[in-house]
Amino acid sequence: MISLQNITKKFKGDTVLDNICLKIQQGESIAIIGPSGSGKTTLIRTINGFVIPDNGSISIDGKEIKYSDKKNLRQMRKRIGMIYQLFNLVERTSVLENVLAGSLGRYDNGVGLVLSTIGLFSKEEKEKAMELLRFVDIEHKASERVDRLSGGEKQRVAIARALMQNPDILLADEPIANLDPKTSQKIIDLLLKINEEKGITLLCVLHHIDTVKDNFNRVIALKKGKIIFDGKISLLNKTELLSLYEIEESEEFEWMAA
Amino acid sequence: MDGSLTINFTKRLKIFFTWSIISAVIVVAFKISKFDIFSLITGFSHSISLIREMFPPNFSRFDKILLVTFETIAIGFWGTVFGILLSLPLGLLSANNISQGLPYLVSKGLINFFRAVPDIMFALIFVTAFGLGPIPGILALSLATVGLLGKFYAEAIESIDKKPVEALESTGSHKLGIIRHAIMPQVFPLFMGYNFYLLDHNIRIAMVLGLVGAGGLGVELFTQMRSFNYQKVSAILIVVILIITLIDRASAKMSKNIIDGNFMSKQNKFINLMLIGIIILVSLISFFFIPFNLSEIFNGIPRILEFLRDLFPPKISEIERYLYLIIETVSMGITGTILAIILSIPLGILAARNITHYRVINIFSRETSNFFRAMPELMFALLFVAAVGLGPFAGVLAIALHTTGFLGKFYCESIENIDKKPLEAIDSTGAKYIQKIRHAVLPQIIPLFNSYNLYLLDRNIRASTVMGVVGAGGIGFELIMSMRVFDYQRALTIILLILITILIIDKISSWLRKKIT
Ligand SMILES: Nc1ncnc2c1ncn2[C@@H]1O[C@H](COP(=O)(O)OP(=O)(O)OP(=O)(O)O)[C@@H](O)[C@H]1O
Ligand SMILES: [Mg+2]
Numbered sequence: 001m002i003s004l005q006n007i008t009k010k011f012k013g014d015t016v017l018d019n020i021c022l023k024i025q026q027g028e029s030i031a032i033i034g035p036s037g038s039g040k041t042t043l044i045r046t047i048n049g050f051v052i053p054d055n056g057s058i059s060i061d062g063k064e065i066k067y068s069d070k071k072n073l074r075q076m077r078k079r080i081g082m083i084y085q086l087f088n089l090v091e092r093t094s095v096l097e098n099v100l101a102g103s104l105g106r107y108d109n110g111v112g113l114v115l116s117t118i119g120l121f122s123k124e125e126k127e128k129a130m131e132l133l134r135f136v137d138i139e140h141k142a143s144e145r146v147d148r149l150s151g152g153e154k155q156r157v158a159i160a161r162a163l164m165q166n167p168d169i170l171l172a173d174e175p176i177a178n179l180d181p182k183t184s185q186k187i188i189d190l191l192l193k194i195n196e197e198k199g200i201t202l203l204c205v206l207h208h209i210d211t212v213k214d215n216f217n218r219v220i221a222l223k224k225g226k227i228i229f230d231g232k233i234s235l236l237n238k239t240e241l242l243s244l245y246e247i248e249e250s251e252e253f254e255w256m257a258a
Numbered sequence: 259m260d261g262s263l264t265i266n267f268t269k270r271l272k273i274f275f276t277w278s279i280i281s282a283v284i285v286v287a288f289k290i291s292k293f294d295i296f297s298l299i300t301g302f303s304h305s306i307s308l309i310r311e312m313f314p315p316n317f318s319r320f321d322k323i324l325l326v327t328f329e330t331i332a333i334g335f336w337g338t339v340f341g342i343l344l345s346l347p348l349g350l351l352s353a354n355n356i357s358q359g360l361p362y363l364v365s366k367g368l369i370n371f372f373r374a375v376p377d378i379m380f381a382l383i384f385v386t387a388f389g390l391g392p393i394p395g396i397l398a399l400s401l402a403t404v405g406l407l408g409k410f411y412a413e414a415i416e417s418i419d420k421k422p423v424e425a426l427e428s429t430g431s432h433k434l435g436i437i438r439h440a441i442m443p444q445v446f447p448l449f450m451g452y453n454f455y456l457l458d459h460n461i462r463i464a465m466v467l468g469l470v471g472a473g474g475l476g477v478e479l480f481t482q483m484r485s486f487n488y489q490k491v492s493a494i495l496i497v498v499i500l501i502i503t504l505i506d507r508a509s510a511k512m513s514k515n516i517i518d519g520n521f522m523s524k525q526n527k528f529i530n531l532m533l534i535g536i537i538i539l540v541s542l543i544s545f546f547f548i549p550f551n552l553s554e555i556f557n558g559i560p561r562i563l564e565f566l567r568d569l570f571p572p573k574i575s576e577i578e579r580y581l582y583l584i585i586e587t588v589s590m591g592i593t594g595t596i597l598a599i600i601l602s603i604p605l606g607i608l609a610a611r612n613i614t615h616y617r618v619i620n621i622f623s624r625e626t627s628n629f630f631r632a633m634p635e636l637m638f639a640l641l642f643v644a645a646v647g648l649g650p651f652a653g654v655l656a657i658a659l660h661t662t663g664f665l666g667k668f669y670c671e672s673i674e675n676i677d678k679k680p681l682e683a684i685d686s687t688g689a690k691y692i693q694k695i696r697h698a699v700l701p702q703i704i705p706l707f708n709s710y711n712l713y714l715l716d717r718n719i720r721a722s723t724v725m726g727v728v729g730a731g732g733i734g735f736e737l738i739m740s741m742r743v744f745d746y747q748r749a750l751t752i753i754l755l756i757l758i759t760i761l762i763i764d765k766i767s768s769w770l771r772k773k774i775t
Binding site: 048074075076078079081084087090101102104107108116158165 | 680684692693698701702
């Protein structure tokens with residue numbers, strides 16, 4: 001279980017996260033929505049420690065994250081996979097090498113650290129990486145260089161890398177914002193499949209309301225750093241949705257079509 | 259294991275062979291240039307005792323030091339001015355978008371030739387023709403400048419935006435009008451930047467031209483060194499380091515302003531004007547130090563012709579010995595480059611602000627590479643010969659340190675420019691610092707490094723051909739000896755061998771660079 005208590009974050013005096021309290025059970029799948037600049041990215045980055053809150057605390061399975069303790073932070077990050085809008089892969093190396101990098105957190109001392117630093121991984125890790133590539137359906141490109149892949153293929157590789165960590169939690173920040181609609185649906189299906197089959201908690205920042213409606217039960221809506229809605233999407237009525245995005249009724253038609 | 263994992267067999271074999279050849283070449287190069295751990299350790303302790311002998315510095319002839327300092331700056335300044343004047347027409351004529359035919363071929367050939375010949379070799383030849391003093395130094399620098407600047411100019415012109423040129427052509431303008439109004443405005447800032455860079459570079463080179471008698475600080479340094487007056491040597495060195503650092507800073511400031519387009523902008527006006535003022539002042543003062551005796555120059559011309567006549571026919575009696583020395587020279591370049599790479603990787607990592615988060619360490623590493631880059635390698639060579647004795651080992655150390663300056667800076671800049679996104683992704687898997695460097699930083703920069711390392715290898719082999727001038731190994735020693743005893747036919751053989759080597763290495767290196775990118 002992830003629990004956020006009174007999380008507040010300011011950037012240069014602007015409050016970006018305002019007293020956020022949140023509880024997430026293991027295995028849930030949650031979509032986070034909100035207008036640009038509402039703090040969605042900042043919120044999920046507090047969970048893996050890339051943003052350090054000014055106030056409040058976050059605990060995972062009862063253990064509080066100590067942001068100043070590097071070792072503690074690393075061990076916690078090991079359990080949390082992260083998926084990015086721009087995939088964040090190492091472009092010049094192969095698909096397999098990128099996926100193997102997901103296992104680095106497991107080798108943090110002794111021979112394992114030395115070998116993984118040289119770039120040598122055990123046969124088991126390689127087999128696991130191949131299995132994951134099969135799972136995300138891109139096994140045939142294992143030895144291809146990443147910069148030769150399409151966007152959708154890259155996102156599959158990034159997902160395989162995150163799964164390589166054996167995570168309990170998967171954070172995804174607009175994972176489909178750079179993909180075409182058809183590929184987007186496939187990636188969302190893949191993330192939900194991971195959530196269902198492996199029981200991995202999924203937190204997914206999304207922009208497209210239809211995608212959220214069709215696929216997620218629980219939705220968290222942020223506005224100006226505050227949670228203004230948390231629950232089933234069906235309970236979020238149209239006016240509320242519109243006010244969330246500050247859209248005038250007259251523009252509604254256009255917006256819904258988008 | 260899956261089939262797609264195993265790269266096919268022939269590819270592996272190819273990789274294996276390539277690496278075997280590279281390793282074999284490196285091992286042989288280390289052997290020939292007499293580099294090993296033992297000599298490194300003794301060399302280190304000798305260097306320490308040399309430094310100890312240098313203290314306290316003896317400034318008793320400060321007036322003399324000041325005098326030669328001014329002479330050095332004057333040589334650098336006038337060499338640059340004449341070099342610029344020569345480079346402008348040659349650069350224009352060798353740009354393939356505005357010139358073709360015979361003028362293009364001739365100017366391009368001249369520039370390439372001037373670039374291939376090491377600057378100190380020009381100095382050596384001009385000293386033979388004009389006698390000791392600053393004049394041969396200025397002439398040598400002018401020609402060497404054309405080799406660099408002519409190429410820079412031509413490349414700048416070749417990469418201009420063609421639209422304004424076309425627009426002017428459609429008005430029926432004369433070619434000179436097009437050059438003046440469509441091309442010059444585009445390339446002028448770049449040219450200015452290159453000019454300041456060359457001035458900086460030439461003043462540094464002027465400090466070592468004296469090693470062959472072409473005037474400046476080098477003469478005094480070499481004299482004191484040979485009479486083992488190490489306390490006077492250290493006094494000169496302190497002045498050298500001071501000037502080099504000042505000029506390095508000033509030129510970095512100027513080029514940055516020019517490249518950013520803020521040259522003479524409101525906030526930079528004062529400092530830019532001040533620097534230009536200093537340059538003008540120094541150049542005026544320097545007039546007094548250069549005996550610009552036109553008759554002397556004219557007298558030299560017949561001597562140059564005589565010298566050229568005396569070169570023929572080349573003597574090939576000792577060709578085997580020279581060939582061995584050529585191999586030694588190339589080995590020195592290779593060994594020095596490898597050592598520099600080994601030294602520069604940690605230096606670059608420590609200097610890069612995005613992966614090493616300690617300001618003090620960043621600044622210290624950065625300044626170290628600035629210093630190594632600014633010190634001419636012949637200066638290092640002179641010191642290492644005093645510390646570890648004559649021979650290729652001293653040359654290797656000199657090349658290694660100077661190159662470390664270049665590579666350290668380059669590595670640092672490429673690390674600072676990497677894509678940060680994958681770095682964060684690897685961070686979020688819980689990886690350690692060293693793993694992040696290996697899996698997120700190195701894969702991004704190694705391809706860049708390879709091509710730059712090759713470029714420096716090429717440059718270093720060229721540099722090692724003249725290390726012998728101060729006794730630091732390689733073919734250069736034979737060259738200077740044959741010049742000293744007026745055996746010009748032998749000298750020609752050596753010069754030709756050096757030029758052929760440089761050409762071959764240049765071809766190999768550009769072929770390899772094309773292969774890896
Ligand atoms: N490192 C930072 N330094 C300063 N300000 C920041 C930083 N990170 C975020 N902000 C600011 O915090 C606010 C919230 O940013 P955040 O990226 O969390 O929004 P978001 O909801 O993810 O927006 P988007 O939908 O555009 O991605 C923005 O105003 C942003 O400018
Ligand atoms: Mg965002």
